Amino acid sequence: MPGTYSQILLHIVFSTKARFPWITPDIAERLYPYIGGIVRAENGTLYDIGGVEDHVHLYLRWRPDAAVSDLMRTVKSRSSKWVHDTFPALRDFAWQSGYSVFSVSKSQEGAVKRYIAGQAEHHGKEDFKSELLRLLRAHAIEIDESYVFE
16 A cells, blocks of 8 residues: 555643743734744644643644654744744743643544634633643543643
8 A cells, every 4th residue: 555644633732931921812813823834834734723821722633754742842942933033022932841742533623623712711710730630631641740830
């Protein structure tokens, strides 16, 4: 059988360093499309992006010949540089060192997109730390909470 066929759908969550609220609506309006461009440049497809002031959720299709860790290193480094270059007053902006990634079944795509679209409303009821711990547990990821947050 020639060729490689895949459907690698991922929900990725990462925070600003120390969960500092850097991502205002004005910044998000420009940052999110920029991150989408990075994902496309790396031969992925960004289906959805959203978040609030201190973290971002990505829903994307990734390729089978590259590591998610390489994508995330590129997304974070290029977007940080862009923030520094575009908004000189945000020279201290930084992303956390890690991220969380969850596989998504195509059948759950609608639920993931709704979840990402509802971030502002959702975070009126739950903070990022609680949200991330809930997601990690829902995906049966074993964690040591002392290492989850910087």
